[in-house]
Amino acid sequence: MLLVPCPNCGPRNAADFSYVGEAKARPDPNAATPEEWRDYLYMKDNPAGRLRETWYCRSGCRQYFVLERDTAANRFADPPLPAAEADGEEA
Amino acid sequence: MADIPFESPVTKTYDFLKPSPLGDAGGPPLTLSDLSSTGKTILRADPEAADRVGVGFGASVTVGDVLVCGQRPGEWMLIGPIAAAQAFVDGLGLDGFHSVVIHTHSRALFCLTGDSAASALEKVCSLDWSDDMTPDGAAASATVARVTCDIVRNDASGTRSYLIACDRSFGQYLFDALVDAGWEFAVAVTV
Ligand SMILES: [Zn+2]
Numbered sequence: 001m002l003l004v005p006c007p008n009c010g011p012r013n014a015a016d017f018s019y020v021g022e023a024k025a026r027p028d029p030n031a032a033t034p035e036e037w038r039d040y041l042y043m044k045d046n047p048a049g050r051l052r053e054t055w056y057c058r059s060g061c062r063q064y065f066v067l068e069r070d071t072a073a074n075r076f077a078d079p080p081l082p083a084a085e086a087d088g089e090e091a
Numbered sequence: 092m093a094d095i096p097f098e099s100p101v102t103k104t105y106d107f108l109k110p111s112p113l114g115d116a117g118g119p120p121l122t123l124s125d126l127s128s129t130g131k132t133i134l135r136a137d138p139e140a141a142d143r144v145g146v147g148f149g150a151s152v153t154v155g156d157v158l159v160c161g162q163r164p165g166e167w168m169l170i171g172p173i174a175a176a177q178a179f180v181d182g183l184g185l186d187g188f189h190s191v192v193i194h195t196h197s198r199a200l201f202c203l204t205g206d207s208a209a210s211a212l213e214k215v216c217s218l219d220w221s222d223d224m225t226p227d228g229a230a231a232s233a234t235v236a237r238v239t240c241d242i243v244r245n246d247a248s249g250t251r252s253y254l255i256a257c258d259r260s261f262g263q264y265l266f267d268a269l270v271d272a273g274w275e276f277a278v279a280v281t282v
Contacts (some may be wrong), residue, residue, distance in 0.1 A: 008148060008164060009231070013217050016234060059234045061148065061163045 005076055008061035012058075020054035023066045048072045097128040098197045099214040100262025104115070105270065121205035121273050124281040127252070127262065131168060131198050136189035137166040143183045151230045151243050154179055158254075160230040161239045168230075168256065170200070171244075199262030202245075203269060204252040207276040212253055214272040220253075236268035245268040 002014040022044050027036045045051070052068050068077040134144070141147035144167055145157060151160040157171035157179050169176035173193055180191050187273060211221040215236040219225065227246040234240065241256040257265050270278060 009233075012233075016217075036146075059239045060232050062232075063164060 002074065005067070006055075006057045006060055006063075007065050008063055009057060012060060013055075016057065017060040018056040018058045020056055020064065021060060023052040024053045046071075050077070095196065097196065098125045099125055099242045099282070100259045101125045101127065102263065102267045103267070103282075105282065106213050108270070108278065108280055121203070121207050121211060121276040121278045122281060123266070123269050123273055123278050124202040124204070125266065126202050127198075127245070127259075128195070128199045129200055130171055130173040130192040131200060131256065132173060132180075133192050133194050134167040134169060134180055134189065136167075136185055136191075137187050140165070140183070140185055140189070143185065150231055151228050151245065156164060158243070158245065160241065160243045160254075162230055162232050164243060168241055168243075170254065197259050198256050199259050201269060202252060202254055203273070204247060204248055204250055205276070206251060207273075208251045208253055211269070211273045211276050211278070212242075212255075215239065215268055216240075218242075220244070234270075236265060237245060238265050238268075240265070 003011040004014050004017050005011045006017075016062070024040055027040050032040075049070060049072055050068055051071050052066055054064055054066050056062075056064050069075065093148070136144075138148070141161065144161075145154065146152040146159055146161045146167075148161045148164045151158055153159070155171075156175040157169050159179070160168040160170065160224070162168050169179065173195065201254070205211075212220055212235070216233055218231055218233045225231065225244055227244055230243045232239065232241050235242070235255060235257070237255050237262045243254040244252070245254050246252050255265070270280060
């Protein structure tokens with residue numbers, strides 16, 4: 001079982017969360033080109049190693065937050081960040 | 092709204108539990124009650140409003156006839172008469188953006204009471220309901236039998252007691268799941 005450390009609820013079963021995806025800066029909707037939107041929506045780095053990713057606490061506090069996870073070891077680094085404090089991520 | 096007759100999502104009868112097929116379990120009995128007709132109001136506001144509300148995420152407090160439960164950051168479930176809940180919100184003097192929505196008919200509310208209530212609840216919920224982690228007054232949101240629920244520990248006269256709220260659509264299913272979890276503790280049902 002993967003325990004996801006929610007900043008509000010504490011560690012919980014990953015089944016209580018939705019995986020949102022790699023945490024990336026959202027382009028400015030008024031200025032972004034189609035290529036920038038494509039890159040934001042679909043082009044993932046998918047590294048075998050440390051990755052910043054957004055999670056949604058679906059069954060608990062219903063907040064978005066950003067975690068860093070080692071995708072090779074499937075382990076999280078503490079502490080999680082509220083999504084609003086992550087680079088360009090919107091809560 | 093207030094004149095609409097309330098219809099509980101729990102429509103089955105549980106006569107097969109009387110008397111308990113397991114006999115007397117000893118000690119105070121475990122009871123499961125359907126309190127769905129109780130007034131439920133959801134207040135959403137800036138999490139900073141917790142100072143005015145008097146309680147924040149993860150805890151609950153009784154104010155007059157209303158149990159104010161901090162279910163999420165910036166979200167409070169007010170259990171009690173609608174008029175009392177509205178008066179409570181009015182008295183807060185919230186000036187920022189906030190919403191107050193009556194959920195009496197859209198949410199089911201059950202109460203699991205008894206010394207073995209935590210043991211029964213933990214069979215179908217992954218949270219730790221021990222005294223250290225969740226003392227009387229604790230509020231949390233979590234899945235119970237895979238249903239997203241708001242749960243408040245609200246001991247009654249020293250007896251361990253949990254209020255469990257979920258969407259009305261899942262009410263009958265969740266009630267049955269709690270009956271099933273309470274079976275080994277000789278649960279008695281009040282509907
Ligand atoms: Zn959470």
